[in-house]
Amino acid sequence: MIKCIIIEDEPLARDLLTRYIQSTDGLQLLGSAEDAEEARQQINSNKPDLIFLDIKLPDISGINFYKSLIHKPKVIFTTAYSEFAVEGFELEAVDYLLKPFGYERFLAAVNKLKTQLESDIDDIIIIKEDKKSYRVKLSSILFIESLGDYVKYHTHEKPYLATDTLKSLASSLPSNFLRIHKSYIVCLDHIEYLEGNRLKVNDQMLPVGYAYRESVSRLFKK
Known part of the structure; x- marks a missing residue:
């Protein structure tokens, strides 16, 4: 309703x-x-x-x-x-x-x-943090960071910390999310530019891992 x-x-x-x-x-x-x-x-x-x-x-x-x-x-x-x-x-x-x-x-x-x-x-993903479950828009996620046994979702509104791994997340996220490093998955919609081996996402520069450089460079080819 x-x-x-x-x-x-x-x-x-x-x-x-x-x-x-x-x-x-x-x-x-x-x-x-x-x-x-x-x-x-x-x-x-x-x-x-x-x-x-x-x-x-x-x-x-x-x-x-x-x-x-x-x-x-x-x-x-x-x-x-x-x-x-x-x-x-x-x-x-x-x-x-x-x-x-x-x-x-x-x-x-x-x-x-x-x-x-x-x-x-x-466009909704459920993120469980502590004992709470949050409905978060996928389009609001800037990038996801690996922190050991946890992942940190960086969004426009606030960060969320959940028990998970980037490996398991990579297969469940839509195609506009790309792994760029062993510790980072980014939303392509929020990439501003590539400089050397770093991506500008929102207000942060994120490293591009050696194994992911070719897939990242393809994003910037005509």
Whole structure:
């Protein structure tokens, strides 16, 4: 079930979205807000998966409001002003509904979100640290470091330490992960450049082992 919040100051538009959400399988409406302050409280309290966000709010633009959120749910922007569409998509919005929109267009946006969420499931790895199990996005992993009987996952958010070996991990990770050293596996998506026998990944320079130099060099050939 996708939990939703409507952020819209126009009563008619708010009522329309409410009807659409309540008529759609897989959606649950948690509440609605008319301004940014109320919206922030709703988001912090209810932790929605999705917000329908009007770009023209009374006290702030919806785009600036969304930028200000620390933990950002998925967003579908709604507005009568098409000139904001490009900036909305730059924020990785699911979709952009131009008022007035019908149920068919609304449903197309929701189905786009469902497709994204299905893809997100394939991007999840379970990491067990101490007695806790974490759901971590594979795309957030910068590189994995071997530390004896443990491996350290370096991610955008925080490091995770788990009991495992690089050898066992290498066969279970997708093809955009490459072993570059006896102590390192890197995510190809986060490599910045190759300098000599070192790779720049995020803010760290990682060594490329002799046995892995040919496979690494192939990455930089046209």
